[in-house]
Amino acid sequence: MATTVHAPQDVHHHDDHSHEHEHHEGNFWTNYVFSQDHKVIAKQFLITGIFWALLGGILSVIFRLQLGFPGMNLEWLKPVLGGWISSDGKLDPEFYLALVTMHGTIMVFFVLTAGLSGTFSNFLIPLQIGARDMASGFMNMLSYWFFFLSSVIMFTSLFLSTGPAGGGWTVYPPLSALPQAIQGSGLGMTLWLVAMALFIVSTLLGGINYITTIINMRTRGMSFTRMPLTIWAFFFTAIIGLLSFPVLFSAALLLIFDRSFGTSFYLSDIYIAGEALSNVGGSPILFQHLFWFLGHPEVYIVLLPALGLSSEIIATNSRKPIFGYKAMIGSMLFIAILSFVVWAHHMFVTGMNPFLGSIFMLLTLIIAVPSAVKIFNYVTTLWRGNIRFTPGMLFSIGLVSFFLTGGITGIFLGNSAIDIQLHDTYFVVAHFHLVMGSASFFGMMAGVYHWFPKMFGRMMDNKLGYIHFWITFIGVYLVFFPMHYIGIAGFPRRYYSFTNFETFSGFTDLNMLVSIAAILTLAAQFIFLFNFFYSIFRGRLAPANPWNSTTLEWTTPRNPQHGNWPGEIPAVYRWPYDYSKPGAKDDFIPQNIPYSETPESNFPNENEMIKLETSNGNAIVVDSGKH
Amino acid sequence: MMSSIVVLGVVLVVAILYLIFRVSSLVSVAKGQKEDRVGSSNGVHATLFIVFMITSLTAFFWYSYTHFDSYNLPVASEHGQRTDTLFWITMAVTVIAFTIISIIMFVFLYKYQHQEGRKATFLPDNHYLELAWTIIPAIVLAVLIFTGLRTWNDITAPASKEAEVIELVAQQFAWTARYPGKDNVLGGYNFKLIDAVNEFGLDLSDNKTYDDFKALELHLPAGREVLLKIRAKDVLHSVFLPHFRVKMDAVPGMPTQFKFIATKTTQEMRDETGNQAFNYEMACTEICGKGHFSMRFPVVVDSPEDYERWKLSQEAWLKQNPDYMKNVPAGLKESAMIKAGLPVEAGVTVQATAVGSN
Numbered sequence: 003m004a005t006t007v008h009a010p011q012d013v014h015h016h017d018d019h020s021h022e023h024e025h026h027e028g029n030f031w032t033n034y035v036f037s038q039d040h041k042v043i044a045k046q047f048l049i050t051g052i053f054w055a056l057l058g059g060i061l062s063v064i065f066r067l068q069l070g071f072p073g074m075n076l077e078w079l080k081p082v083l084g085g086w087i088s089s090d091g092k093l094d095p096e097f098y099l100a101l102v103t104m105h106g107t108i109m110v111f112f113v114l115t116a117g118l119s120g121t122f123s124n125f126l127i128p129l130q131i132g133a134r135d136m137a138s139g140f141m142n143m144l145s146y147w148f149f150f151l152s153s154v155i156m157f158t159s160l161f162l163s164t165g166p167a168g169g170g171w172t173v174y175p176p177l178s179a180l181p182q183a184i185q186g187s188g189l190g191m192t193l194w195l196v197a198m199a200l201f202i203v204s205t206l207l208g209g210i211n212y213i214t215t216i217i218n219m220r221t222r223g224m225s226f227t228r229m230p231l232t233i234w235a236f237f238f239t240a241i242i243g244l245l246s247f248p249v250l251f252s253a254a255l256l257l258i259f260d261r262s263f264g265t266s267f268y269l270s271d272i273y274i275a276g277e278a279l280s281n282v283g284g285s286p287i288l289f290q291h292l293f294w295f296l297g298h299p300e301v302y303i304v305l306l307p308a309l310g311l312s313s314e315i316i317a318t319n320s321r322k323p324i325f326g327y328k329a330m331i332g333s334m335l336f337i338a339i340l341s342f343v344v345w346a347h348h349m350f351v352t353g354m355n356p357f358l359g360s361i362f363m364l365l366t367l368i369i370a371v372p373s374a375v376k377i378f379n380y381v382t383t384l385w386r387g388n389i390r391f392t393p394g395m396l397f398s399i400g401l402v403s404f405f406l407t408g409g410i411t412g413i414f415l416g417n418s419a420i421d422i423q424l425h426d427t428y429f430v431v432a433h434f435h436l437v438m439g440s441a442s443f444f445g446m447m448a449g450v451y452h453w454f455p456k457m458f459g460r461m462m463d464n465k466l467g468y469i470h471f472w473i474t475f476i477g478v479y480l481v482f483f484p485m486h487y488i489g490i491a492g493f494p495r496r497y498y499s500f501t502n503f504e505t506f507s508g509f510t511d512l513n514m515l516v517s518i519a520a521i522l523t524l525a526a527q528f529i530f531l532f533n534f535f536y537s538i539f540r541g542r543l544a545p546a547n548p549w550n551s552t553t554l555e556w557t558t559p560r561n562p563q564h565g566n567w568p569g570e571i572p573a574v575y576r577w578p579y580d581y582s583k584p585g586a587k588d589d590f591i592p593q594n595i596p597y598s599e600t601p602e603s604n605f606p607n608e609n610e611m612i613k614l615e616t617s618n619g620n621a622i623v624v625d626s627g628k629h
Numbered sequence: 630m631m632s633s634i635v636v637l638g639v640v641l642v643v644a645i646l647y648l649i650f651r652v653s654s655l656v657s658v659a660k661g662q663k664e665d666r667v668g669s670s671n672g673v674h675a676t677l678f679i680v681f682m683i684t685s686l687t688a689f690f691w692y693s694y695t696h697f698d699s700y701n702l703p704v705a706s707e708h709g710q711r712t713d714t715l716f717w718i719t720m721a722v723t724v725i726a727f728t729i730i731s732i733i734m735f736v737f738l739y740k741y742q743h744q745e746g747r748k749a750t751f752l753p754d755n756h757y758l759e760l761a762w763t764i765i766p767a768i769v770l771a772v773l774i775f776t777g778l779r780t781w782n783d784i785t786a787p788a789s790k791e792a793e794v795i796e797l798v799a800q801q802f803a804w805t806a807r808y809p810g811k812d813n814v815l816g817g818y819n820f821k822l823i824d825a826v827n828e829f830g831l832d833l834s835d836n837k838t839y840d841d842f843k844a845l846e847l848h849l850p851a852g853r854e855v856l857l858k859i860r861a862k863d864v865l866h867s868v869f870l871p872h873f874r875v876k877m878d879a880v881p882g883m884p885t886q887f888k889f890i891a892t893k894t895t896q897e898m899r900d901e902t903g904n905q906a907f908n909y910e911m912a913c914t915e916i917c918g919k920g921h922f923s924m925r926f927p928v929v930v931d932s933p934e935d936y937e938r939w940k941l942s943q944e945a946w947l948k949q950n951p952d953y954m955k956n957v958p959a960g961l962k963e964s965a966m967i968k969a970g971l972p973v974e975a976g977v978t979v980q981a982t983a984v985g986s987n
Contacts, residue, residue, distance in 0.1 A: 095919045096919045174915075176865065183801065270882025276825070284882065285882065322752065326755075329759050353859075353880055353883060356781065359781060363781065367774045370766065375759070385752070386750035387741045388747055389671075391671050410727050417777040420777065472677065487692070492871035494913070503912060505872070579753065589748060
């Protein structure tokens with residue numbers, strides 16, 4: 003068969019400075035495709051995540067066109083969307099719902115869970131705790147490839163003639179269970195469920211690895227209280243994911259049974275398409291409980307890593323220790339625990355027992371306290387700092403701003419009495435897009451800008467980063483802030499158009515503004531894309547520690563190979579936030595510098611630790627020699 | 630032709646932008662590595678944050694003030710006035726907190742921007758400060774929780790026995806209302822009895838159903854407690870009466886309910902808003918398929934007298950669909966005809982022919 007034999011093209015681009023990676027173990031496939039190296043897997047997650055983010059963004063712009071310019075002729079989209087554009091140039095209402103559904107699914111799961119947590123947990127955990135790799139490189143690799151498979155299936159569902167799933171990203175049955183109810187509940191929904199099942203497998207494989215690695219593989223001296231907040235955030239995130247994703251898995255499984263095998267877990271008393279179905283005894287509310295048992299922790303699965311990344315970046319660029327390190331950990335722990343007992347605040351008006359509503363309202367508003375503590379701590383970290391506005395820092399500040407603006411509206415929605423009116427209106431859309439969507443997205447962007455030098459050994463262009471930030475920051479506010487007004491006026495979400503109601507006939511101006519801002523914001527992301535891919539190949543070479551940061555990843559070579567450190571793994575002697583320590587020569591002391599080397603800046607209790615340093619250090623060096 | 634020009638234009642603009650980028654990065658390479666730890670634009674960002682803060686807060690307060698009437702829906706129910714009060718109290722508390730924290734944050738960003746030679750203050754923690762801002766939000770939230778809880782409990786408390794019971798039935802993509810008729814009791818139903826005509830699935834062996842009537846508008850009496858009994862036939866829907874601050878899902882297989890008191894008749898609301906074309910409306914707020922956005926149901930609030938008059942003018946469902954007399958058990962036919970308002974003689978003949986044919 004093979005008539006043409008490709009000679010192995012061993013083209014080494016001998017870039018001026020890239021002689022560091024001299025020895026290549028393994029071949030192209032094991033190095034870049036089925037790699038077990040956590041850094042490569044992180045990059046795989048990142049690039050897949052970027053692909054999904056772009057797609058999710060484009061989907062949102064399509065439905066924003068419909069909402070902002072209801073009469074617009076969308077004929078020009080016909081080459082892409084085909085039959086979903088009617089003969090008179092209108093978007094199909096059912097496809098509109100599919101767009102909304104897929105936008106939500108993609109952004110929540112594929113971008114902000116896999117793209118954010120998958121990227122940075124993988125990349126930073128071994129590098130920041132001082133480990134050669136993840137506990138199980140193989141499982142880590144499987145985690146990515148399950149995600150990849152899940153992505154392929156979800157992506158395929160976009161091209162079905164009946165369309166992808168269209169019952170909202172929460173896929174409430176009976177709508178999602180009955181193909182008679184909406185086209186998207188046919189094959190599209192089946193693929194959605196299969197993709198999500200694989201996605202959950204991926205998340206669990208990753209999460210087990212993160213937890214094991216953090217507990218077992220810290221370098222010597224890296225006690226829990228010396229871990230950077232990023233690691234704490236990834237740790238809690240992985241635990242939350244491990245405990246909550248299986249519940250979504252079972253919810254999905256029961257839905258599969260209802261759809262394909264005639265069970266009645268979620269279905270009862272249904273008359274549709276001219277016939278009464280035989281299902282009795284099921285409860286659609288059961289699905290909502292199961293879904294939100296994951297769905298609410300999911301908010302923190304998305305948010306905590308972003309908060310962890312920004313804690314690190316804000317401390318570094320304020321040249322100050324993060325204020326209240328232990329309070330930050332405590333808040334995250336408290337949030338992680340509470341995140342499991344607030345789920346039913348999504349269900350105040352589902353007909354659930356009102357007493358349950360009272361309990362969940364109480365628990366929900368309690369969670370605002372640790373969230374508020376985190377904001378105060380961020381702001382105090384800025385106080386009397388010496389702030390450098392790197393692109394990473396700008397995006398972290400954006401995160402804090404969104405977290406504040408979006409978080410505060412949670413106090414309305416968590417109050418069941420107020421939620422009666424606001425539930426399922428644009429107020430909710432504004433709330434969660436700011437506090438969860440945009441804040442986490444900004445955390446992810448901050449992380450990319452900040453750790454890009456470590457990922458690719460080169461710097462991204464700062465100026466393009468600044469332009470990207472300012473357009474996106476202002477754009478996001480212009481998109482989501484007006485939605486509060488639209489929501490207070492009662493406009494329900496997931497409406498294809500507002501022409502049928504007198505009550506909802508206003509705000510065409512604001513809706514247009516939102517849509518224009520959304521288009522500009524999406525356009526600005528191409529600046530990032532260019533900057534990202536251009537800098538991978540042509541960016542300025544990164545110095546070893548470009549941000550003068552204290553954590554361990556900056557002690558590795560510019561392009562760390564498999565195993566991360568060429569020699570011994572550095573030991574850790576201090577916490578990660580010794581910035582601007584009084585008396586110190588420089589305004590940062592890396593974690594691997596022993597107190598014995600910094601007598602000028604040590605506090606009294608730290609001087610006492612010098613003795614322990616040498617004795618302890620030696621003892622463990624002997625120990626690690628056994629490996 | 631037009632589109633190729635557009636494509637060409639876009640390509641040109643992108644190419645120019647790329648060239649500018651290349652030139653500027655080459656220039657910066659030619660200038661050599663800078664020794665400074667921060668770029669020259671550091672101060673620009675600090676200033677931009679202040680500009681952003683002033684502009685956005687001004688826009689926020691200006692729009693909120695000048696456009697108040699366009700986003701504040703007039704309220705027309707008793708509990709709605711209470712939840713609105715709660716809403717605006719929460720708004721006051723949060724806007725104050727939001728404004729203060731935002732200003733502090735952006736001012737810090739400006740004030741503590743990088744200055745060569747200055748060293749940041751090493752401040753790892755301060756327990757009093759942290760304790761203060763844990764306890765203060767906790768107290769404020771506790772107050773909000775308890776006022777909210779009291780309101781929620783009152784709203785969800787059982788309806789009184791005198792409440793006017795109305796059934797709302799949701800289906801893709803329409804609402805129907807069923808009123809209990811003269812006996813003031815809704816008759817039984819079963820989803821298996823639903824067909825094209827018997828859209829409620831009325832159980833005609835239950836003598837409470839005979840005087841029930843269907844309405845294609847939701848009529849409510851002003852000043853009287855109304856208990857909405859809500860159910861869905863196919864998928865989830867949600868009853869949303871924006872002016873009455875009422876929302877409750879319609880769930881297949883699990884009837885739900887919501888009680889409230891409408892305070893203003895449609896005419897009163899027309900006078901209040903100065904809009905004689907004003908109408909109350911009901912919408913669906915749970916995604917239910919293609920026509921989700923079009924599930925409008927007209928709502929009319931009458932004065933109690935008008936409401937009673939309107940009810941009397943309505944025909945029982947059974948009267949409109951006398952064919953369904955055949956589903957009424959023989960022993961109940963006469964009372965069914967009386968309750969439904971069908972002429973009894975006709976009914977008797979129906980019965981007689983039925984007997985005769987047997």
